[in-house]
Amino acid sequence: MSLNGKKIGIAFTGSFCTFKNAFIELKKLVEEGAVVQTIFSNAASSTDSRFGKANTYVDDAERITGLKPILTIPDAEPIGPKNDLDILVLFPCTGNSIAKLANGITDSPALMAAKAHLRNNKPLLISISTNDALGINMKNIGLLMSTKNIYFIPFGQDNPEQKPNSMIAHTELLIPSIEAALEGRQYQPVIR
Numbered sequence: 001m002s003l004n005g006k007k008i009g010i011a012f013t014g015s016f017c018t019f020k021n022a023f024i025e026l027k028k029l030v031e032e033g034a035v036v037q038t039i040f041s042n043a044a045s046s047t048d049s050r051f052g053k054a055n056t057y058v059d060d061a062e063r064i065t066g067l068k069p070i071l072t073i074p075d076a077e078p079i080g081p082k083n084d085l086d087i088l089v090l091f092p093c094t095g096n097s098i099a100k101l102a103n104g105i106t107d108s109p110a111l112m113a114a115k116a117h118l119r120n121n122k123p124l125l126i127s128i129s130t131n132d133a134l135g136i137n138m139k140n141i142g143l144l145m146s147t148k149n150i151y152f153i154p155f156g157q158d159n160p161e162q163k164p165n166s167m168i169a170h171t172e173l174l175i176p177s178i179e180a181a182l183e184g185r186q187y188q189p190v191i192r
């Protein structure tokens with residue numbers, strides 16, 4: 001499937017160690033001809049860390065996509081009524097946002113975008129990146145995996161010896177995972 005002309009939302013949440021790889025994939029999506037609207041959670045748009053400055057990421061997103069990132073809940077809400085995204089990706093998705101999404105909490109622009117998009121019965125793809133995936137968040141991941149219209153970028157343990165509960169998505173599988181989700185399929189194998 002070609003992504004040329006597809007309207008894709010990319011919502012960044014605060015897994016900052018994943019941003020470098022996420023931005024590599026963001027560029028690939030634009031090169032494929034997709035129209036990409038980025039959205040940032042409050043943490044993602046405001047936290048400076050050893051992985052970089054928040055405003056640099058926001059500026060890079062605009063430069064790469066040519067569209068101003070969505071940074072507020074009021075600016076994310078129209079994603080519902082406008083119904084103009086083919087797919088939305090939480091890329092990366094923190095344990096915090098997974099837990100909130102699974103429990104119907106909508107207190108960041110990324111989660112507002114997810115709620116607004118799901119109301120339109122369209123695919124939401126999740127790229128998990130969290131140290132508690134096999135711990136307290138396992139139940140939430142399981143709940144989301146069995147929810148209509150929700151798909152996952154394949155993921156696995158990244159450091160079983162030192163971080164036994166940590167799991168992270170293979171961000172390089174963004175494009176095939178999007179293509180599958182747009183056809184209503186979970187890209188397999190999902191655990192790898």
Ligand SMILES: Cc1cc2nc3c(=O)[nH]c(=O)nc-3n(C[C@H](O)[C@H](O)[C@H](O)COP(=O)(O)O)c2cc1C
Binds near residue numbers: 047050
């Ligand atoms: C440097 C740094 C790295 C972080 N990395 C992660 C991470 O990889 N995964 C995660 O779930 N949370 C991570 N966090 C914690 C989240 O940023 C925090 O839970 C935040 O409230 C998430 O908000 P959001 O889900 O709305 O973006 C990190 C925090 C900092 C400061």
